[in-house]
Amino acid sequence: MRPAFAIGVLASCMLFYPEYLRVPVGVSQMSAPRLVALVLMIRLLSTQPAPKICHVDWLVLCNWIWQVLAQVAAGSPQETITTSIGRGFDTVLMYAVARYSITHAQHFWDSRWLIALTTIVMGSIGIIESFSNYHLYSVFDSYRGWVWVDKPPEQRLGLLRAQASTLHYIYFGMAMMQLMGILWLATSGGKSDWIVKLGLIGCVVGVFSSLSSGPQTALIVFIAIASLERAPQLVKPLIGCLIGTALLLELVSNRHFYSLIDYIALNSQTAWYRTRLMEVGFAHLSEYWLVGIGSNSIGHWAKEIDGRKHVDVVNHFLLIAIYGGLLNIILYAATFVLTMAMSLRPKPRGRLAFASGALIITLSFASMSVSIFGPALLLSYLAVGAMVSLSQLAALDSEDEMEEAIMPHFSD
DSSP states (O other): OOTTHHHHHHHHHHHHSOTTOOEEETTEEEOHHHHHHHHHHHHHHHHSOOOOOOHHHHHHHHHHHHHHHHHHHTTOOHHHHHHHHHHHIIIIIHHHHHHHHOSSHHHHGGGHHHHHHHHHHHHHHHHHHHHHTOOGGGGGGGGOOOOSSOOOOOEETTEEOOOTTSSSHHHHHHHHHHHHHHHHHHTTTSOOOHHHHHHHHHHHHHHHHTTOHHHHHHHHHHHHHHHGGGOGGGHHHHHHHHHHHHHHHHHHSSSOGGGGGGGTSSOHHHHHHHHHHHHHHHHTGGGTTTTOOTTOOOGGGHHHHTOOSSOOOOOHHHHHHHTTHHHHHHHHHHHHHHHHHHHHSSSSOOHHHHHHHHHHHHHHHHTTSOOOOHHHHHHHHHHHHHHHHHHHHHHHHHHHHHHHHHHHHHHO
16 A cells, blocks of 8 residues: 555545544544544554655644643633644644655555545435435434534525534535545646546535535635636736725725625625624734633623624634634644645646645635534645645656756756
8 A cells, every 4th residue: 555545544534434423542532533543643654754844844733732832821721721732633643644645746646546435425425415304424413522502404495404424514515625625636746537537526516515605615716726727827817806806895885895705605694794703803802812712701702793692603713813812823824825835836837736725725715714623624734734745746856857957958
């Protein structure tokens, strides 16, 4: 088995087996993906050479360490601190598996089979759940751990919102969207075949069966950006148009330009809540900007949002700030910015650059309307690790090609 095949094993494990079913091991709650990742990491450490350390590696590690230290400094409850420590399995460990797995771009191609089969099966489950009005994984509901707000099954457009093995239909849509990005990354060498095409179709079906505006919009954005690989000359004009449109809408509308998303969402009420949450969260910045909220509550925000009894933090950037202050956001955002910069470094820029950029931008875009947990969180760090390794390999290949082009001139 080639090392990069481990990514396919880990990705399939995240979706086929409910990640929320965990067993206590010491102070940590171990899920199936965490256990699989640990076994794979031990195997990789004993067989694979260490990858070349880069700035993104340090950012991922420091981001996790800072969040734990910030919560200790803020006086957070012991349970919250323990959860943050355990989250290192979902972030640093997943990232490390990807970094050690990909030692050759060709090897990553091997992971497409398991990833594609996973998306095909999960997409099929999404369709079955939507039309049958029954969650196939509901038999595991009684084994779930503590859930902050238990939300009953929900319908939209006369169909059940599919959630498959995840805790929530939005998480299912986000996970399928990210699997599409990882599957697209696997084709960065320029190859594609029928299993990849079926896998991509499975991703699209899974995202739309969740009937969630955030993942669906993110998927459309991903496809649009990835398609620009065929016409890179349009990138700068399109960026200019987007900025100009946002400024124009801000000037001519009686609402902020970001509030206009209410008119394109499947549920304008929940879209309005998300925009209002950002505004209220910014207004209360003084409560968490340094090390987070600690043991304090943000329940009083609810009166300023829509009067509900609790605050549903459906914004991953805001959630990160609440649990680690502004430095937590800076470290998190810098991880993605530097990863995208690395993917742009190799020349000529091809599918790797556009696939990485598309995945990072769409993940950041979707994070504005949902907090990322479960498989979606794990897959995001698995994808970042893959992007960093592929970018390093692509940079080495471009340097070798440059040397081959230059050497004949010196020999003359």
